Amino acid sequence: MSKLKPNKDILDLVNNFTYGEDLGFGKTMAPVMIEMKYKDGKWSSPEYLPYGPLSIDPAAKVLHYAQEIFEGMKAYKNDKGEVYIFRPEANAKRFNLSAIRMAMPEVPEEDFLDTVKSFSSLMAKHVPVGVNKSLYLRPFMIATEPTLGVKASSEYSYYLIGCLVERYFSRPSVKVMVELDNCRAAPGGIGYAKTGGNYGASLAAYKKTQDHKCDQTLWLDALNKKYVEELSGMNFFAVIGNDLVTPELTDTILAGITRDAILKVAQRFNLTPVEKKLEITTLLDSISSGECKEAFACGTASVLTPIESLEYKDKTYKLSIPDGDKSKQIKDYILGIQRGLEKDPHNWAVKVN
Numbered sequence: 001m002s003k004l005k006p007n008k009d010i011l012d013l014v015n016n017f018t019y020g021e022d023l024g025f026g027k028t029m030a031p032v033m034i035e036m037k038y039k040d041g042k043w044s045s046p047e048y049l050p051y052g053p054l055s056i057d058p059a060a061k062v063l064h065y066a067q068e069i070f071e072g073m074k075a076y077k078n079d080k081g082e083v084y085i086f087r088p089e090a091n092a093k094r095f096n097l098s099a100i101r102m103a104m105p106e107v108p109e110e111d112f113l114d115t116v117k118s119f120s121s122l123m124a125k126h127v128p129v130g131v132n133k134s135l136y137l138r139p140f141m142i143a144t145e146p147t148l149g150v151k152a153s154s155e156y157s158y159y160l161i162g163c164l165v166e167r168y169f170s171r172p173s174v175k176v177m178v179e180l181d182n183c184r185a186a187p188g189g190i191g192y193a194k195t196g197g198n199y200g201a202s203l204a205a206y207k208k209t210q211d212h213k214c215d216q217t218l219w220l221d222a223l224n225k226k227y228v229e230e231l232s233g234m235n236f237f238a239v240i241g242n243d244l245v246t247p248e249l250t251d252t253i254l255a256g257i258t259r260d261a262i263l264k265v266a267q268r269f270n271l272t273p274v275e276k277k278l279e280i281t282t283l284l285d286s287i288s289s290g291e292c293k294e295a296f297a298c299g300t301a302s303v304l305t306p307i308e309s310l311e312y313k314d315k316t317y318k319l320s321i322p323d324g325d326k327s328k329q330i331k332d333y334i335l336g337i338q339r340g341l342e343k344d345p346h347n348w349a350v351k352v353n
């Protein structure tokens with residue numbers, strides 16, 4: 001039984017919600033949101049509110065010490081009108097892993113799941129249908145104690161907001177620049193947590209990436225700048241011979257849920273899943289020799305996106321299958337499961353309406 005009971009005002013907002021043709025990504029916001037507050041060691045019950053600005057004390061710790069975490073998920077609708085979310089338990093677990101790293105209280109898994117299921121179900125009629133379209137869900141938690149001083153907050157707010165989205169990238173494949181000056185995450189740091197600081201740390205390199213006429217930044221390990229880690233908001237895979245290779249997880253890489261799903265289905269596509277330390281020079285040599293023909297980025301936002309080229313020390317290495325072959329097949333299969341259209345042996349898709 002859900003703890004969330006939308007009242008008439010909330011139902012009216014949802015029923016009267018309209019939006020334009022051009023959804024874009026992250027800007028066509030749902031008209032309602034969910035809030036839950038933490039005080040005196042306890043979470044309140046979740047509640048629906050109209051979507052709108054938050055009132056926050058200027059001394060709130062989140063604004064000074066970046067004590068905040070978030071998640072990203074999608075609800076997909078198929079032609080039959082069924083709406084599914086993908087592996088929400090995995091997001092609930094990762095949210096709490098991030099909470100522990102950031103010295104924040106865990107959100108009871110059942111409450112996290114209640115909020116994402118209730119919200120997707122309430123918004124079901126507005127979820128756009130189409131391969132690249134969905135309702136993007138953004139659960140997040142912020143530290144609200146209104147005091148300066150570097151220590152963990154005693155008060156927090158959890159919110160769930162959502163937006164109708166279409167394609168994340170404007171082009172079907174991306175050009176990647178390997179970053180050699182900045183680093184995104186260091187051992188012992190917060191790289192494996194989904195917290196704002198990691199994304200803030202990536203933005204200067206993203207500017208440089210754009211100056212280099214590339215679309216995405218690829219990060220190497222902070223200490224040696226030798227091993228491939230991940231992109232700023234996606235994990236990395238390369239098809240090398242019959243191996244589907246991805247960097248092994250460390251505390252500097254976010255454990256992507258799409259990444260995990262791809263590793264689990266690789267064998268269906270005659271690929272051997274391999275998680276290992278991947279040296280950038282070995283990868284580039286295998287692109288030059290033709291042993292590596294395709295590479296891709298993966299994550300909730302774009303599922304799988306083929307990589308067209310990698311730029312490293314001002315030299316460009318082009319993939320010979322720039323628009324993806326295996327990656328297309330894997331993407332179609334996973335999207336099929338996400339939209340409730342494929343057999344789902346792992347029970348990953350959860351129907352909400």
Ligand SMILES: Cc1ncc(COP(=O)(O)O)c(C=O)c1O
Nearest residue numbers: 233234235254256257258299300
């Ligand atoms: C840094 C980073 N790596 C990887 C991913 C991919 O994770 P997932 O597949 O769970 O969306 C994301 C997106 O959430 C991310 O922000």
